[in-house]
Amino acid sequence: MLMFLWALSLVSLQGVALGLHVQEGCISEHKKIALFRGTQIGATAWIPDAGEDEVLLSLTSAEDQIYFVRRIEIRKSLVHVKEMRGGIDKDDAFDIPDGVFRPGWMDFTLVLNSRFRLTTGNTTLVDVHDVLTSSVTIEGSNVTVGCAEPIIAWEVAGGEEAVMPALGLEPRRVSLFSRAASLPELSLGPNTLRLGWDPVAGAVTTLTSAPRPLPAFLLHNLTLDCHPRGSLTKCDILVRLHSFIDTRTAHLCIVFI
Structure with missing residues (x-):
């Protein structure tokens, strides 16, 4: 049932981000x-x-x-x-x-x-x-x-939850960054996906029963693309190749502290 609802497409390698600065106002x-x-x-x-x-x-x-x-x-x-x-x-x-x-x-x-x-x-x-x-x-x-950057960020400590509001089905760009290895979970409606790391592909994945933590100090850029499928909503999670926040397109950023 879970795989029927979510179609996952994981592509591209992640670049290295040595640090991430987000304005307090953002x-x-x-x-x-x-x-x-x-x-x-x-x-x-x-x-x-x-x-x-x-x-x-x-x-x-x-x-x-x-x-x-x-x-x-x-x-x-x-x-x-x-x-x-x-x-x-x-x-x-x-x-x-x-x-x-x-x-x-x-x-x-x-x-x-x-x-x-x-x-x-x-x-x-x-x-x-x-x-x-x-x-x-x-x-x-x-x-x-007072945010001068075209992004909106949430800070999340261990065990806490960030709720990002969304409206409509247009693609949502999300970036994850952590100062320590992490295993974040993404919840959409009643379904929860754990995001892990595929060391062979060098990419984020959900297709493993024993996920490895996402490496620290990497900016993991995802696109959530949802569209109707009968009475359900089908969502693709796409991995994007950027070692920085693309200020022309990035909108939502989660920073784990």
């Missing part, structure tokens, strides 16, 4: 703190296929010296801004035009000076007067802040 987390003032910063967030009342993204600013807290909650069609300043509460709500939010990765721009602005594309989501705050905490399903 590491996806549920919560990010952005420190900035008088400038703008970019953020990327995963927007799930959620209901109208679910919070897709929230932004919180605070300043203890003047007893100020602002929380902005963004839903599909509404932005709710709640402020507390000196014990006085203030609530505002702003409509979002239809079609602005769609499931998948979305880019945002934040500007923090005398006003706090949040935009996506040509749409302004928030534009309110600001106080002397210098940071904002951004919370969502998966968030990166």
Whole structure:
């Protein structure tokens, strides 16, 4: 049953990567703190296929010296801004035009000076007067802040799990990197595959009952290509030949620590 669902095509040799540096801002987390003032910063967030009342993204600013807290909650069609300043509460709500939010990765721009602005594309989501705050905490399903590379990375410690959201059936490019030999598992739906190393082919494989750990300090580049097959979804796992992250095509990276 497992081999009927997954068709595995393993080709090419892996090149050597002596080290891998991923910007801190490119590491996806549920919560990010952005420190900035008088400038703008970019953020990327995963927007799930959620209901109208679910919070897709929230932004919180605070300043203890003047007893100020602002929380902005963004839903599909509404932005709710709640402020507390000196014990006085203030609530505002702003409509979002239809079609602005769609499931998948979305880019945002934040500007923090005398006003706090949040935009996506040509749409302004928030534009309110600001106080002397210098940071904002951004919370969502998966968030990166200030990432200058066209990748999104997850750090995974031993025994932990990273969940990479995906939408649709277009090919997904994934890179694995570890500072120690590892035996990662890839779960798709109800099926789990253990990725091991074939020393003869010099490539990643799943076709062995006694897999060897993936060598450390090699960048293992895979492409997950899924397409419908009757009532099921058939996925090919392709090994790509690169000793570095191809910034034109690589999107998802898992770094084992």
